[in-house]
Amino acid sequence: xxxxxxxxxxxxxxxxxxxxxxxxxxxxxxxxxxxxxxxxxxxxxxxxxxxxxxxxxxxxxxxxxxxxxxxxxxxxxxxxxxxxxxxxxxxxxxxxxxxxxxxxxxxxxxxxxxxxxxxxxxxxxxxxxxxxxxxxxxxxxxxxxxxxxxxxxxxxxxxxxxxxxxxxxxxxxxxxxxxxxxxxxxxxxxxxxxxxxxxxxxxxxxxxxxxxxxxxxxxxxxxxxxxxxxxx
Amino acid sequence: xxxxxxxxxxxxxxxxxxxxxxxxxxxxxxxxxxxxxxxxxxxxxxxxxxxxxxxxxxxxxxxxxxxxxxxxxxxxxxxxxxxxxxxxxxxxxxxxxxxxxxxxxxxxxxxxxxxxxxxxxxxxxxxxxxxxxxxxxxxxxxxxxxxxxxxxxxxxxxxxxxxxxxxxxxxxxxxxxxxxxxxxxxxxxxxxxxxxxxxxxxxxxxxxxxxxxxxxxxxxxxxxxxxxxxxx
DNA sequence: AAATCCACTCGTACAGTGTGCGAGGTTTGT
DNA sequence: ACAAACCTCGCACACTGTACGAGTGGATTT
Numbered sequence: 351x352x353x354x355x356x357x358x359x360x361x362x363x364x365x366x367x368x369x370x371x372x373x374x375x376x377x378x379x380x381x382x383x384x385x386x387x388x389x390x391x392x393x394x395x396x397x398x399x400x401x402x403x404x405x406x407x408x409x410x411x412x413x414x415x416x417x418x419x420x421x422x423x424x425x426x427x428x429x430x431x432x433x434x435x436x437x438x439x440x441x442x443x444x445x446x447x448x449x450x451x452x453x454x455x456x457x458x459x460x461x462x463x464x465x466x467x468x469x470x471x472x473x474x475x476x477x478x479x480x481x482x483x484x485x486x487x488x489x490x491x492x493x494x495x496x497x498x499x500x501x502x503x504x505x506x507x508x509x510x511x512x513x514x515x516x517x518x519x520x521x522x523x524x525x526x527x528x529x530x531x532x533x534x535x536x537x538x539x540x541x542x543x544x545x546x547x548x549x550x551x552x553x554x555x556x557x558x559x560x561x562x563x564x565x566x567x568x569x570x571x572x573x574x575x576x577x578x579x580x581x582x
Numbered sequence: 583x584x585x586x587x588x589x590x591x592x593x594x595x596x597x598x599x600x601x602x603x604x605x606x607x608x609x610x611x612x613x614x615x616x617x618x619x620x621x622x623x624x625x626x627x628x629x630x631x632x633x634x635x636x637x638x639x640x641x642x643x644x645x646x647x648x649x650x651x652x653x654x655x656x657x658x659x660x661x662x663x664x665x666x667x668x669x670x671x672x673x674x675x676x677x678x679x680x681x682x683x684x685x686x687x688x689x690x691x692x693x694x695x696x697x698x699x700x701x702x703x704x705x706x707x708x709x710x711x712x713x714x715x716x717x718x719x720x721x722x723x724x725x726x727x728x729x730x731x732x733x734x735x736x737x738x739x740x741x742x743x744x745x746x747x748x749x750x751x752x753x754x755x756x757x758x759x760x761x762x763x764x765x766x767x768x769x770x771x772x773x774x775x776x777x778x779x780x781x782x783x784x785x786x787x788x789x790x791x792x793x794x795x796x797x798x799x800x801x802x803x804x805x806x807x808x809x810x811x812x813x814x
Numbered sequence: 815a816a817a818t819c820c821a822c823t824c825g826t827a828c829a830g831t832g833t834g835c836g837a838g839g840t841t842t843g844t
Numbered sequence: 845a846c847a848a849a850c851c852t853c854g855c856a857c858a859c860t861g862t863a864c865g866a867g868t869g870g871a872t873t874t
Contacts, residue, residue, distance in 0.1 A: 466694045513740070
């Protein structure tokens with residue numbers, strides 16, 4: 351009745367004595383496709399074509415599409431670059447973690463649609479989480495609070511970056527349709543004057559810079575809040 | 583070339599002198615379907631069947647499925663219940679906002695897959711955002727910092743709740759397969775002993791309570807961090 | 815009363831999707 | 845040379861969103 355909980359990572363790796371294609375090759379090609387055309391641009395047929403293979407050939411290397419996505423997801427987690435927690439302050443480590451994670455997501459916008467859909471149990475994701483955990487432990491957190499701190503930080507980054515991606519994509523689509531945007535803001539202004547004026551403000555300013563500032567502001571607040579929790 | 587940025591909310595409402603079905607009726611039915619069977623359970627054909635209508639009949643009331651999802655998304659935002667910001671402290675308002683938002687998402691898990699995919703420009707979503715904004719303004723934030731504070735709080739809630747939903751769903755699926763979970767943890771333990779032991783701990787404890795505590799911890803930290811930003 | 819209009823319904827069709835199956839080919843081991 | 849393991853892939857199935865255009869029934873106009 352209930353579907354078995356499954357993940358690529360919970361099965362042993364394939365012997366990998368392959369003569370044909372390799373899993374890595376497929377994963378890399380998938381990342382390219384995703385970066386170029388987004389999540390909807392990745393279909394097994396398209397991926398097969400890119401590799402000069404039939405669509406169903408890929409199923410030799412991967413149980414199903416979700417597993418492929420798990421692999422692909424962890425692949426990009428491998429781009430995280432973190433300092434050794436023993437060599438800096440926890441605050442520096444946490445800050446680098448947060449920024450690195452945000453850049454990663456912005457570089458691969460399709461990840462936002464995978465978060466909350468797939469478990470992040472791959473070695474790269476776990477490795478990054480473990481580093482952050484060690485850092486918080488060194489900072490003085492104990493027991494479950496280590497996890498809570500971990501969760502708090504990553505939650506903030508996820509939560510701020512996901513809508514950020516949505517915005518930038520919507521903006522890219524509407525780049526040559528500023529009129530429709532203006533009209534939209536005008537409509538909103540009727541009910542929410544504050545919000546509308548703020549949008550005008552933001553629209554005229556360098557939006558990238560504004561987003562960067564919002565991120566820094568929030569990150570500072572989160573880190574301060576964690577620091578406060580550390581004193582007691 | 584570029585697809586026009588569009589949203590239901592940016593077009594005037596339909597005259598609504600309808601004699602047949604109504605938009606609300608459709609939206610409500612869609613919410614029921616989504617709550618029962620998740621995002622993948624909602625197809626135009628199934629929704630049509632539920633309303634004893636042909637699948638394509640619905641396209642009279644809704645331009646396409648994405649617009650329907652926008653409507654449905656805002657519909658549930660209407661479940662937010664917020665205090666009058668002028669009658670409590672900003673901290674109380676923010677706290678209620680956060681908890682209310684989390685409950686909303688947990689009640690309608692499919693929302694997690696809509697965040698970051700659709701703009702939240704509906705009246706209910708904007709109304710809630712506006713209330714929070716007023717609260718932060720009363721607290722003493724000015725200009726862009728009002729938005730930054732807004733973003734920080736909502737980001738945390740989104741970010742912590744999205745994976746939370748993913749977890750509870752994975753857990754529900756695997757409820758009768760504890761073995762596979764145990765095996766999974768064992769595999770992880772090889773590389774990440776800390777993490778594995780923590781998972782055992784969490785698994786044995788009341789997981790709902792643990793999640794609740796993680797949320798409270800993080801929310802407290804975020805609010806403290808915002809408070810710190812308020813003093814200067 | 816007749817004609818016109820318009821809100822609304824929906825069957826059909828099309829281009830996609832993920833993937834189960836089983837028949838083939840190719841490489842490796844003995 | 846034979847067998848086993850590895851790998852490829854065409855076909856088929858059930859399903860998706862939605863464009864199109866023909867059809868229906870009631871209200872409005874003439």
